[in-house]
Amino acid sequence: MSLRAWKQRLSRWQKCGLLGLLLTVGIGLPARAQSALVTIDVQNVPLAEALRQLEAQTGIRLVYAQRLIAHQRSSCRYQGDRIEEALACLLQGTSLRARRIRAGQYVLVATRASRRSWGPATGLLSGFVLDAQTGEVLPGAHVYLPDLRRGAITNAAGYFALPTLARAFYRVRVSYLGYAALDTILWAGGEPQTLWLQPVTLGIGVVRIDASRLPLEEQAATTGTFTLPVPYLERLPSFPGEQDLFQVLQWLPGVQRSGEVSGGLLVQGGTPDQNLYLLDGAPIYHPWHAFSLISTFQTETFKGIRLYQGAFPASHGGRLSAVLEAEMRDGNREQPRTLLGLSPLSARFIIESPITQGSSFMMAGRRSYLDQLIGREHPVEDENGRRDTLRTGYYFYDVSAKLAYRPGVRHRLSLSYYEGGDDLDLRLPFDFSLDFSSWLRPADLFFEVDQRWGNRLISFRYQYLPTRRFFVSTVAYLSGYRAREAFFVKPTGSAAVASRYTVHLEDVGVRVEANHYATLTHETQLGVQLVRRTFRSTLNARVQRAPRAVDTLVQRSRQQALEATLYAQHVWRPTTRWEGQVGLRLSRFEALAVEWEPRLSMRYSLSPDQVVLRISIGRYVQYLHQLRDRFSYVYDVVSTRWIPAGAGVRPAVAWQGATELEARPHPWLTLRTQLYYRRQRYTLLPQDVYQTKDGLEGPGIETGVLLGQYTPAQARAFGIEALVRIDRDPWQLWVSYRGGRSLNRAPALGEQRDRPARFDVPKALNAFIRYTRSRWEVMLAGELRSGYPTTVPVARYELSDPLEPDPISYLYRPDINNGRLPPYWRVDARVAYRFGWLGARWEVELYVYNLFNHRNVIDRRYEPTPTGVRVIDRRGLPLLPLLELQMEL
Template identity: 30%
Template sequence: MRYLLLLFLLPSMLLSQRTLSGTVTEAGSGEPLMGVNVYVPATGTGVQTNAYGFYSLPLADTTVPVIYSYLGYASDTVRQGRGSVVDVALRPSQSVLTTVEVRVGSRVRGTEVSQLSLQTVNELPVLFGEKDIMKGLQLLPGVSNPREGFGGLYVRGGSPDQNLILLDGAPVYNAYHLFGFLSVFNADALQRVTLYKGNFPARYGGRTAAVVDVRMKEGNRSERHGSGGIGLLTSRLTLEGPLGKGKRASFLVSGRRTYADLLLGLVTPKGEKRTLHFYDGSFKLNYALPRGDRFYLSGYTGRDAFGSAYTRPGGTERDGFDWGNRTLTARYNRVVGERAFLNITALYTKFDFTVTNEQIVRDTLYGLEYFSGIQDAGITLDLDLYLGAGHTLRFGAVAVRHDFTLAALSRRELGADESVATQRVRAPEYALYAEDEWQLSDRVEINYGLRLSLFAPVSGPIYAGVGPRLSFRYRYSPALHLTLGYARTTQYLHLLSNSGPGLPTSLWVPASNRMPPQRGQQWSAGTIYQRPASPWTFAAGLYYRRMRDLLGYRNGATFLLLDVFDQPERSGRTDLIDNVTTGSGRAYGSEWSGNYQSDRLRLNLAYTLAWVSHRLAGVNAEKYFAANQDRRHDFTLSGSWQWRPDLLLTAAWSYGSGVPTTVPNSIYSAPVLPGFTNTRIDLDHHTERNGYRIPAVHRLDLALQWKRHPRWGEAYWELGCYNAYARANPFFVETRYRQDRRRVLTKTALFPLIPSVAYNFSF
């Protein structure tokens, strides 16, 4: 009713007030800046730019000065005179002291949202020197990684499949290369990475844990530029610039490829051929239409291949994994009047994988091919209405068609015809949302909303979800802000996977009778302490999550296709649904962070104290047990020091207490055929799931960047050292027999001290 009333009042409001609107971009590149504070000191009111740099602010007197300020950029003060449309270009600042003005009128976003600094990502010391936004996100409080070296994210006790990862609005279903060691995102091509930890606004939905919203750069509208790097594992190149005359259009293309094949070749025996490589590429075009409208087209494609081929007397054998993503986003922006912003997005995304096993023995082919995937096509409509200073109403509608290829098997034996069994499921998902972001006073700000969703598979039950969202911010003093949040979320897609590293062979499946949608609720409270002009910022938060209809694994479940290969004749009888069970979960904890930033020194500290437990039907007597994500202590300290103008030293130390895992408690001998033969096998018995904690992990990573200034641009060499004190951090634990036949528990580590060198450049 309230919204109806506002809609009725809207035309009169639009007519009755003068409005200042426009777009804020980065000077030089023309990239739009999101979250810029547009502040009117005379009235004490302000507004922030949206994801496309657009703002709209009602002003009674359009001659008063307006300050445009953004962290890391020099502020600009504009007396715009009589004009009602003001586009502003901010220049990146060399000194953080200029951010003082920013804080005067800034609106603290709370502990629920983190915008990752891409500069920080480029400075981080990482494995093999490969810059990765996921490794940057892992340094935030409340975020941890599944296993050392992996890029997956556990956000506030959620599993990686509970994170919605968006690239220009299109979901990316498997965001990792090389079995999870590296994300698919090339940091050179990115404009912004935003993480919402649980309490995400109503415009986001479809997952229960977190949203990682990745936006690509739009391409420099003024000049042609390029950037890239040559590292131990990959090389990459990004080019961007204006298209045509008039600076109406720009482009960006980016590509990356690994040459891990070469390293693998060093250890490949004769008669074998091994494949291990990935590539990815992305592009973006944007075109400014007359009247300020904009059209964007962006896309991504990437693929991994991992396989081996053996040649032996009498035959050959070939095994392979092959997986990849594709996304395509077409977006149209239109400023309606001066106080409404319309965004229409058409999106397409696809993830698929193929597993192949072929043997040719005496000219006879025995083959097995397994492929699966998910494909989405959809359209979203977003309308932002700027009702007043600090008051924005957002509406939207989403329609997405999911197409699942659950499992397909292709067998060719003894020259017989190829048989293909494919199971496809189509499931449309719809959502409507409304969100009201309102600065009630200079102290109180509220964002409340509602998301209604509907999941309607072509066959099977229909599910609906109601997702209220609330975020409340209170400025107790200029330095101290308090936040409260609540969100209820629904997830209609499940990922069937093993509990270890998320392999690309994991299957996305729709909610069904036996696997109803996951539902989550989260309550959070936080505080941020940031004194004006102080280089220090402190934040602390508490959260509590409840999860319902959580998907878990029955004892003995397996989804690994290698197991199918072990017994291909049984694969046709395996019902994957039989492997899963459902239950509930809870996660709670506290997050602490501190940041220091001066001209030469930057320090970030994050600590998380967390508990995560699940209760699953048929597991551990249906009592709550420590979930895989249950890492009690997670501590990171990272920083950089500008030693000399051309030398930057960076370091990151991280500590994570051990996560639970399942190890056998006892061993016993069993007859192959009870009561008849005496051929025996040894079996392990696990008393409980996740009853053992693997040892803690900790390591120190270091890097030194040496900047050069060649005539054609800028460049820097980076020398890195991953795991500087060579800590054997466990990747997994297992039992093994020693030479004296004593059975022991062992930990397997993957990464000793690993030096790296990389050359990065921009022009």
Template identity: 50%
Template sequence: MPRLLCVVVVLMGAVGGGMEARAQAPIVIRVDEVPLTAALEEVRAQTDLDLVYAERLVEDRTASCSYTGADRGAALACVLDGTDIRAERVRRGQYVLVARPDDERNAEATPRASLKGYVLDAETGERLPGAHVYLTQLKAGATTNRDGYFVMSGLPPKDYRVRISYLGYQSIDTTLTAGAGPARISLAGTSIQSEGVVVEAGSTSVDDNERLPGMRSVALNRLDQLPSFGEPDLFRALQWTPGIRKSGVTSGGLSVRGGNPDQNLYLLDGAPVYHPWHAFSLISTFQTQTLRSTELYRGTFPVEHGGRLSAVLDAQMKDGSRRAPKAVAGLSVFSGRFRVESPLTESTSFMVSGRRSYLDKLIGRRHPVTGDSGRRDTLRTGYYFFDTSAKLTHRFGPNHRLSLSYYHGGDDLDLRLPFDLSLDFSSWLRPPDLLFEVAQNWENRVVSAQHRYLAGDDLFLTTTGYYSGYRAQEASFVQPTTTASLTSDYRVRLSDAGVKVRADYHHSVSHEWTGGLEVSTLQFESTLNSNLQRSSGTSSRRVQDSRVAAAKVVGYLQDTWTPTPQWTVESGVRAGYFSGGDYVHLAPRLSAQHVVDPRWLVVEGSVGLHVQHLQRLRDRYSLAYDLVSSRWIPASDRVRPATGGQLGLGTYTQLRPGWSLELDAYARETRDILVPADVFQEKEGIEGPGIEIGALLGQYVTGTERAFGLEFSTRYEQGPWRARLGLSMGRTFIQAPARSGLRWRPSGLDVPVSVRSTLGWEGTHWQATVAAELRSGYPITVPEARYRLGDPTASTPTSYLYRPQVHNGRLPPYLRVDLTVGYQFQLLSADWTATVDVSNVTNRDNVLDRTYRPTETGVDINRQRGLPILPLVELEMRL
């Protein structure tokens, strides 16, 4: 697969480089005192040049020319000779016609100009990253960076018609001048804050939705139009994108195109987040309403991002409103939340938010109980999760901007219950003789500082320093008998600190260079302190400490080349060094986009290599530490980095404004991934093999993964109605040593068919959405026989299941229909929104998992069922 990808890279580069090398008939121009417009049309017809000019410039002018040859530039110069008009080359095959200065010597020295500015949110004054700025005459565009800044360089100084669009905002058409100061453009129905600008209502077209192959921006202000789980959630919204789903129905991380959840990189203001989930993976740690922008890359992503194989989620928090204070408060079934943002001075703004679940406040954390004999005890049923986000932004001037970001969130579970969790709740009301205690908590803490500096009209520098820490603890006490007990305290900690420097240089309309350097250090710590008491006088204690450190250095360079209005080619390379094992890798990337027709069809393709130095593993034996035993393992002399090659092709079309179609195909191969050596291993051991990395790696083998698929999606928005449909067809296979030998088998995340659809309506006060999901069931391993083994000294033989093949069966198809109804109203000078989410409206009994256990007489089949119909309510207030 990697060799094939290299060949594809070469071929795509040859296609891009040879687009203008096609054979061409001789150019013959014979005109005598004809209108200049007619002569220019003749040049267009024979040379295929793209000429941009104002009608008032060429009207009432004539041209006389006699030219025969193959030089397209010379033919154009012949037609313009004697007209006091000159042609300024913008890029290959494209010229802008401007009036010739009186002094021709000064004309040769006339510098090119830059068209530049900022795109802002009209309501808050925040700068919008990822907005599209499109020159309709030149058919060239740019995308605002994370500071909302755009620039197109190397243009002749003149006025240009420009269209500005941003996902979830009203597009506008206006006129901007190259060579003038930076324009400040406010979207969402307000005027542009610049002199001599006229704002007109824009229309949506393929040009407005110009995007990078594999990239998808998320309209954060429209997430409430999608089904949620009590409150708008970013990760649940992403699952409506074809190819993205939960690795488990009720728990587990996101799986992108069949990849493992640890193959996704999550960034918050440039800092990685290592465990972005709450409530056992039901809710994400990314508070949707605190985010300014979110970009998701599937498959091949730009060279700026790396270290993962499947996807990158790049989220930026809000800077805070620069216009007026704002406050939002919400209450759902799970949690309460708030957000406050406000300007402090003309140059400084802030945003602060918080969220906390309150189940522990409703049912209580501690429950004193007293037995018949007067013995007292305290049972515990405490659980909550929380998030705290804050950001402070200061603008030192028009060219300097500093942001400080902070995030802290986590979960805390505290249980002390009877060992036998029977349905006889009366037994819970007295002190138990046999019990278990669990104290599990995990948290993320992220600190980030970003400085953005406009060094010149064409050069933008971004420097980011960050710290990201993940900490987890699982302390347990189990007393299965009156004389035996196990006390265990297991802790995991990961620290990642680094500095990133990125430079964006806009050389011209045709070329934009991006380069950067990243340096980071990683610390991995695990500790275990356990004591196993087998009887009143026999006990054994284990104390273990595992510490690993690694350093990473990465450099990258990328060129975004737009040789013609129809073609955009993005090529780059990412080079990295990882100290664990002294690994050095080069990861080339290439993507191309071709606008076959500006109205109807855009074709794109991408190919690239990726390297992942961290893999997340889970202890498969011990019962003492189960939840937080999932930890990151860095590459070393014993563990090779996982490498993967990915190829993607796609088309995009817009049948009419508001109705778009997308079709994507992908193929990838990943090597050196770690796969469980015994997928049938059950957690039976009390102590387990220990927490040393060697003991953990002994439970895994190296494997290869292949995936391929086809994704189709369509969206329709017309008036109050909106609809979307997503269809994914794909397979994911793994090859790893197993009992059946080295053979390809379906991955545990292999889902051949998945369909998701929504239909929504939005009125003045009411809105409603019906959503449905239908997909194939997850693979399972079905035993083919049962056998019994024993010896003459044993009283009864032991039963076993014969499972020669892994994932030889599949669960029944999964179907769920959800309903969301919202109502907006005003009360007490505030805007309110009441939302009711009904999950599984049809109350379908979905089978989520199936396990098999041998018995003396046969096989006991246990089926795990999904949630029944579940109504959830949320109330939100905005000031």
């Protein structure tokens, strides 16, 4: 072996020897520490200080939670070389003990008695989700724990709770459509957290749609539920440039309007009166303006919208088709904000501002101005010098306000007010037509109409968090609907009719609801509600057939009904894929029997984050029927009446079920399909569908007389709905399809088979595409659907009267709704430009209604003639360019 090789081997031996020496010393250090003499002499000192002395003397490491030793004190006198004995001396009387986990390392744990006194070992992750710019709470926000694949959705107060978590730090993702997702780390076991989400914007006032959402398996279990934030709804098509909630809801599958651009909402084959509209927890009975052209719900005044189609949880009842929850804005808690808007129909404003650190307010108003443009009164004069004044006054208005106060994290109070109505004042020639030149003259025969109708409500809400597992909400409200119809007509030189008809419905209610967050897998909701309803109607009429032949009619109708409701609902999440929601609603309406309404919904994730299946079934009861008189012109020209169930009429009852499949193959793509079926009993249909208001006097306004014009019937609705939704900046595409039937049958009228309902639409397709880039926005929207049913006569016959010179022709219509109007289709366009000027944000919008000027047939009448039948079609609106201007400070 060479000298060089010996040197290399000696060098390796030296290195190994040095490493062995270091290992020996390292291993021996703990042994020497344990055998070292330990001296402790402390009297009533903080335990943390005594433990630090022991660590300094021995070199050992102690692991413990600060909460275990907080406020603990130690008294100990020890001298020796055993670490375990020294620890036992220090921990004497503290209900703690030391456990050795490895050489030189100990952990302090609590005994069973100590754990009972210091609280559970598990923690609770809870808090509120708020808008970072305005301070508004965000109901429906998603809070998700990616590591556990568990999550929660914030309630109406923006509160969430994830209980029975191990006390540790967790990765948390908070998301809400239209806001940047928040990824953070939170500790389970502390006080409720406040999480702030930032709205994501691009350019000047252009809202981007954030595609990051809660995984599908953590969304609502109830089928047909849509929770959409207001910034998203504001970008959906809305005629005629108004920020109108009901106009945008018709783009959802299963929702349509009963008219071309006006009329009530029809949800899954139901009727407009089968929908419940809630504004800050209080019901709105007539949410329409301009003869159902636009709604009373201004999208900009809300912070959250939730729509239940067909199936809704046990906390809601009293309707059969749908429930719409709208929450007004609390007001900007960070800085004042003002918005002004001018549309073709109305002018509007919104003002919101903080008051103090914990309070804010919002106020909004809207009024139409057509009466100001064309004038309300028109003096006219004929060639003989005779003068008269014609009137063409009409306007609608809305006023809403909200005051919110949050004295602390656990308390929140709000006071909401809304008032809105319509005012119609007409005096026109009796034979008026669209020939406006004929109006501008005095008339011997004329009619006058003074119609006023509207809603008013006050709602007080107190939300309280007594413990982090309990959330209590109390709502007290007063809601009323009033309509007045003053009518005067002079059909001949000697005859005249004058009437004054009023309708008043008032609700006084209170609801207390408590949520208990037991564990991650169990959540319970209990609630009780009491509502006192008052129904009043009056009629004062004077019918003059000749100068000395005068009849008067004075009637009063008043009813009261008390509804008491108790409901319970339990949510069970056994795994990350399964969720079950079972509920029961018990209600009693006056002296009627107790009605039970079971509800069941289930959700199963077929593929995590991509495909989810939902199933819902339940029983629903509606105690109120909406009717109108079908005979007289003296009253009930515009207003409808709500008739309570009682001895003469049973409440409407429906069983309905739905199955829904939702898929998200990409974060920006959502596919949704639903099958539904509803079976309904005790709905009311007219006994004479062809009855016309051709008489001056009617049978009266008594409830029994009105019910005598209707008959109980059966109804069923079934169909399929599909939605394709793409939110990928700068594009947004929305395609919804619905196909199904809505059928009625009245056995009392001799009907043996189902017939199409009034608004039965077998097929409908809605679509729009929107492109947004910087300051510009361009959109195309289209609608294609089947025509509404119509009754086609099958024969014409004549009846002779000896006193009449000519026979009278009649049409024979044995089957109701045996025909159908032509298909309806329309394309709209919208171009918007946003810019900054004078320190404000401006938006100019051009909305072109019916871009191709296709005049759809929206109604068809048949009139007999001496030689046959004449068909009269009423067509829809032509092409209408509409301009809107909006300014925001």
